[in-house]
Amino acid sequence: MMIHRRTALLGLAASWTLGRSSLAFAGPAGGPDDPRLVVILLRGALDGLSAVTPYGDADLKTHRRDLVLPEPGQEGGLLDLGGFYGLHPSLQTLHALYREEQMLPVHAVAGHYRSRSHFEAQDYLESGADNRLNSGWLNRAVASLQGKTNRPDGYGLAMGLTIPLLLRGSARVGSYAPAGSQHPGEDLYHQISALNASDPVTGPAFKNALKARGFSDAAMTGMQTSSISGKPHKPDAFTQLSTAAGQMLSTLHGPRIAALEIGGWDTHAAQLGRLGSPLAQLDRGIEALRQSLGENWKHTVVLAMTEFGRTVRMNGTGGTDHGTGTVTFLAGGAVAGGKVGGTWPGLRPSQLFENRDLAPTTDLRAVAAGVLCDHLHLPPQALATVFPGPRTDPMKGLITSA
Amino acid sequence: MQLVSAINRFGWGQRDDSPLDTSLHDWLSRQLDAPDTAVFRNVRSCSEGLIALREQRRAKMQGDPLVTxxxxxxxxxxxDNLLLTEQPFRERLAWFWLNHFTVSLRQGSTKAVLGTYMREAIRPHVTGRFSDMLLAVMRHPAMxxxxxxxxxxxxxxxxxxxxxxGLNENLARECLELHTVSPAAGYSQTDVTSFAAILTGWSIDMKAEQPGFVFREKAHEPGEKTVMGQTFPEGEDGGVQALHFLGTHPATYRHIATQMVGHFISDTPAPQDVSHIASVLQNSDGDLRAASLALATLHDTNRTGSKFRTPMDYATAVMRALSLGGKPSQPDDPHSPAHVLYAAFSSLGQPLWKAPLPNGWSDSAAEWSAPADMLARTDWAWRLAAHVQTGDPMEIAHIALGPALRPQTELAMHHAGSRQDALTLLFSSPEFQRR
Structure with a gap:
């Protein structure tokens, strides 16, 4: 375990980080009509059954009655996705995009690995392999794109923390990190404060420190975006990053591929109340991407993916534990949306994976490969390099043929 | 694993490769009985430092181009030694005594010779006699x-x-007050003045081919002098005798015993613990090896106290827990592990070799646990943890804290959504703030 040298980072990459979300870029100098790809890593394992709820499956409520929202049309209910699935009501933008046929959830996906450790699974997800590699599949994809692998300079200002493994590797990537934002997000601070609460020395210290930090954060209201929906409130960190990403992907010779990450998904307790906030953040971030990409949105695919799903059954604390199958989202003008992709495995106990998790029916790599081949025009023979190990057949029909 | 908490107390934070298959007393005594294994690559001698300083002054150079x-x-x-040492107890003793005999960059031209001060005046004596260390310190150009x-x-x-x-009493006063007998011995202003007179002439020859300590006969106050009822002859030897007298004084043993117990056992040293260490020193003619090992026995019999990590303790322990370091740091590489650590000491409030005053850095929790201090630790750890790309945070936690790791912390880490968050929780836990 060696600390990565900044000197190495400067030439190759860096990243823009705000709170628990961060952003890094990869990609060639491009023309205006180049395809854009934004990959959003949802770190912490999103409960796919809550994000895209199969309310038409009669077995659902036998496992998690208290976690299921009312059916579409009822107050606070799901947003309908064609009669069997319903979208979480926090995902308004994604629902609007679905109706414009620009949003495609793929259900019952999982990586090819079977690990319930966040850290291992995230490593494998980003490596695109059954083991941890030193480079990520997105970087190897960039490296496999003809003539686009080594832009001479990194894009933007290198002040950042780290590049996600997803984007590490031989292809050059640029990056950003605004000063003053290099600290944990509110959620982690609160966990830390709770961890210290009973300590006579550190308990009061953390409590007072967070109070002070809260005041100072409120005092220095950060950058104002060209307001989404005209509201004057301060955009959250992920929205700020998404806006910045969209702007940079829109510059004439700028990057064409970006990776962002957002946490807050690890809902082991009180899931019903806790999941709305990160979902709404994700939704606002995608709206910000759409706004800031402007005309380029039609050339864009946003792929949001998480390391694994969560248990089908609710646990003893109103939450769910680490599982397997989950949902992944594709959104953007280039997405063949307006439907839900994947094969529904069913929720009868015999249909569950190890009698606890949603059984995966689609390999997440196949989804990614479908985007790489049909959207970025990655040569099919490069797939063996991008996703080493067993052959990956790219999923078809994800991208509009226009 | 039972040893981990003691190893943290007496060392610099557990590192994955440290051996654990031994008793505390053996683990500690082995480090003190073996020669100092610290490695100092590319460092210069005291004379070389002074020559650089002389050249800078002669040519009126700005910005310390030769000394830096x-x-x-x-x-x-x-x-690098802090991060990698195989003798963490010896290493902690060296930094403890350096702090006892503080020399700071904040005053004087000490930058050229501060490193050699640690290597030449302090380190060779951490398992020797206190009075020998005292003499080496008082003759060193840095002091x-x-x-x-x-x-x-x-x-x-x-x-x-x-x-x-005329006289400058600074060294004499601090030697009595901080380094040796302490005000508890009841010395007077006359004693301070006499001792300062004894030390006149203890100086540095900057013009010599090999610059270094010199006794300037012509600046030395003539005649016998009396300090605390003891008379010392004129000349350099008078100073050596006075330092031996002070360095072996019962009040000195009591004072340094208090410091040692404060550093290793508790912020509020128990009188019986202080008396015990003082008597070990008294009976061994000031043998620091014996006194240091007696601390381990005290720790074994009285485990109730806890010691809060200073910023230096904390940052070093975090980097050791992450097994950072390994290859020698290049002095001019700002991203080497040593420089990451150096920058951390600064940003967490304890810049290396820059104690504000001659009494050195505080040893008490109250000094280091302000709200801003705690948040600075968390933020720094979070930024560092972003660079950790491999390893199981749980394993790191168990190695670093052993049985001190609380189930609550383990649970929070287990539920963390990323490696960075899990490690930040570990390094922000109350148990990691202690050694």
Whole structure:
């Protein structure tokens, strides 16, 4: 375990980080009509059954009655996705995009690995392999794109923390990190404060420190975006990053591929109340991407993916534990949306994976490969390099043929 | 694993490769019985540092162009030792005694020789006699510069009568107050003045081919002097005798026993613990090896106290827990492990070798646990943890804390959504703030 040298980072990459979300870029100098790809890593394992709820499956409520929202049309209910699935009501933008046929959830996906450790699974997800590699599949994809692998300079200002493994590797990537934002997000601070609460020395210290930090954060209201929906409130960190990403992907010779990450998904307790906030953040971030990409949105695919799903059954604390199958989202003008992709495995106990998790029916790599081949025009023979190990057949029909 | 908490107390934080298959007493005594294994690559001697300083002054150079590389080489070498040492107890003792005999960059031209001060005056004596360390410290150019003794001149010496310059009591006063007998011994202003007169002439010859300590006969106050009822002859030997007298004084043993118990056992040393260590020192003629090992026995019998990590303790322990370091740090590489650590000491409030005053850095929790301090630790750890790309945070937690790891912390880490968050929780837990 060696600390990565900044000197190495400067030439190759860096990243823009705000709170628990961060952003890094990869990609060639491009023309205006180049395809854009934004990959959003949802770190912490999103409960796919809550994000895209199969309310038409009669077995659902036998496992998690208290976690299921009312059916579409009822107050606070799901947003309908064609009669069997319903979208979480926090995902308004994604629902609007679905109706414009620009949003495609793929259900019952999982990586090819079977690990319930966040850290291992995230490593494998980003490596695109059954083991941890030193480079990520997105970087190897960039490296496999003809003539686009080594832009001479990194894009933007290198002040950042780290590049996600997803984007590490031989292809050059640029990056950003605004000063003053290099600290944990509110959620982690609160966990830390709770961890210290009973300590006579550190308990009061953390409590007072967070109070002070809260005041100072409120005092220095950060950058104002060209307001989404005209509201004057301060955009959250992920929205700020998404806006910045969209702007940079829109510059004439700028990057064409970006990776962002957002946490807050690890809902082991009180899931019903806790999941709305990160979902709404994700939704606002995608709206910000759409706004800031402007005309380029039609050339864009946003792929949001998480390391694994969560248990089908609710646990003893109103939450769910680490599982397997989950949902992944594709959104953007280039997405063949307006439907839900994947094969529904069913929720009868015999249909569950190890009698606890949603059984995966689609390999997440196949989804990614479908985007790489049909959207970025990655040569099919490069797939063996991008996703080493067993052959990956790219999923078809994800991208509009226009 | 039972040893981990003691190893944290007596060392610099558990590192994955440290051996654990031994008793505490054996683990500690082995480190003190073996020769010092610290490695100092590319560092310069005291004379070389002084030559660099002399050249800078002669050519009126700005910005320390000759001294800085010498200083940086020592920073890299000394901090690499902190991260990698196989003798963490010996290493902690060395930094403890350096703090006891503080020399700071904040005063004087000590930058050129501070590294050699640690290597030449402190380290060779951490398992030897206290009075030998005292003598080495008082003759070292770093201390003579820091506490102004080079400009102290006996008023009745030939140099004093010619220049009308006189005594500077700084070194004499701090030696009595901080280094040896302490005010508890009840010395008077007359004792301070007499001791300062004894030390006149203890200076640095900057003009010599090999610059270094010199006794300037012509600046030395003539005649016998009396300190705390004891009379010492004129000349350099009078100073050596006075330092031996002070360095073996019962009040000194009591004072340094208090410091040692404060550092290793508790912020509020129990009188019986202090008496015990003082008696070990008294009975062994000031043997620091014996006193250091007696601390381990105290720790074994009285495990109730806890010691809060200073910023230096904390940052070092975090980096050791992450197994950072390994290859020697290049002095001019700002991203080397030693420089990451150096920057951390600064940003967490304890910049290396920059204690504000001659009494050194505080040893108590109250000094280091302000709200802003705690948040600075968390934010720093979070930024560092972003770079950790491999390893199981749980395994790191168990190695670093052993049985001190609370189930609550383990649970929070287990539920963390990323490696970075899990490690930040570990390094922000109350148990990690202690050693």
């Amino acid at each position: 590389p010498i200083f940086q080489a020592d920073v890299a070498a000394q901090l 003579l510069m820091y506490l102004d003794n080079t400009s102290s001149i006996g008023p009745n010496s030939p140099a004093g009568r010619k220049s009308h310059h």
